[in-house]
Amino acid sequence: MSCCSTSLAAARSFGSVCSPPLTSSLTQMSSMLDTAAEQMMVHKDFQAALDTCDRGLESLANMEQEDSRCGEVKAGFCILGIQALAELNQWHGVLSWVLQQYEHQEKIPAKIMQMCILLYSKVGEPAVMQEAARVWLHCPSNSRVTGFRTVAELYLLHVLVPLGHRDEALELIVGEVGGSAFTEDQRQAALDVVEEKEQQKQEPPLNPSPNSETTAHTSSTQGAVVRKLEAMLRFFYRKLLLTGSGSFSLRKVFTAAVLLYMLFLRLDPAHPSSFMWISKLLQLLKQMWSAMFAPYHQALTHSKGL
Template sequence: MLDSAAEQLMVRRDFPAVVDACDRGLESVAGMDQEDGRCGEFKAGFCILGIQALAELNQWECVLSWVLQQYEVQEKIPATIMQMCILLYSKVGEQAVMQEAARVWLHCPSNSKVTGFGTVAELYLLHVLVPLTHTEEARELIVGEVGGHAFTADQRQTALEVVEERERQNQEPPPDPSRDPNPETPAHTASPRGAVTHRMKAMLRFLYRSVSLSSSGSFSLRRLFLAALLIYMLFFRTDPALPSSFVWISKLLQLLRQMWNAMFAPHHQALAHSKGL
């Protein structure tokens, strides 16, 4: 059922069918032995696919409530799903929706020991508290108990600098367009490229962290599923309308081709030579 839902999402792009498949899959998981370690893996997998499908259907406003239906309380939501929810609501400009849920999750003592706790704290800080200009809560998060579990000393210092810089920007008066030395130059000319670069960096960082998490587990289905989902996010969710997207993807494909040739070209050459003989 998980494979079928992933195929409907990535190949057929039948998003309503994905949501239905995830609902049925979650019902099946609810009937499994909850002590089985695979139960949590399947449940998280269906939720990840369901979140993506709901976002594609522009039904992002019901994502958090849908997730809470599966886990009942905020503290039990897996770190990976909490990260996805923070990024989703941040992307649509509704960071405040995740503020209470992320705060409760981060202050749950048992969550401080799970893999991905630091990433949730980082995303909550950068994508919720900083954009909402909640500087006092941001400082408390960094220097308090949550920051002690989530960040190293250098990371805490860097995070404080980010918060202070954002606070200075908020205190500065807005620029006066009438005093612009280059009024003919539109202010938004560099924004598309900057947006794509930011998205690519976020995707690559998410790719690295997710692969690191999956490599530590013993459940191969999770690794295969996660790899397929990340490839889909990386290639199919990039905005093709932006010229900078083509340049970035072209360079990435060249790098992948070089890696492929370096790893497999000697084998193919040896095989071709043996056939020739």
């Protein structure tokens, strides 16, 4: 979620161009804005940066002077504050924190509205911004501000389309907001995006599996039986090793038990589900064979060598 350099550049762009010369109060606020940016970028102290932004915003709220320069510095503090909240994993409180500074949704600057839409989209909560962005876009005075088109695009692509709100998306594109925000080509491209999303919702899944739950249950049952069979085979195998290789009666019991188990379960060697059973059985039989007859084979080989 790190985009500190972008936030720093945006924050400074709001507070750097101020003519005529700043008053002493605004100079102090501008210096505090630089301090917050340094705390975030250089020291990575996001809590300190957030605290500095809060103090700066509180001081601005108490200032009697109210002009465009105050608004620029205020927006700079908010941009850094949003970034600090995101870095502190307190993104869920970003919109309410911004509204504390601007009181009304339609008064939020376009740049900050864009940041909020992107933030909540990135964390998978686009619905949080739906009401605020709708109110902001339908405010007549906002249609003349720089960044209005970008807010409309982000609202469409990162809020309405992901949420599947087709009717509202179409109204946004062809309605009054779309007339102010989009050119004819952009409106057509936006309509294509909405229709494509709608088609994706209506298309059935590529690999439907209506019996997936039954299949999973069957696989789980087969797995349990395989584990029991393996445990039984290993039990007889250990008995053979402990009793000795000459115990033919125990070997007969072992063979009979395996055959009965296969008959009762009606194990079909040609069925794919049987491959694992047969593989485990074959492995254990090979181990048993080696344990019983390897000593005799080695002794016989040794005597022939002599």
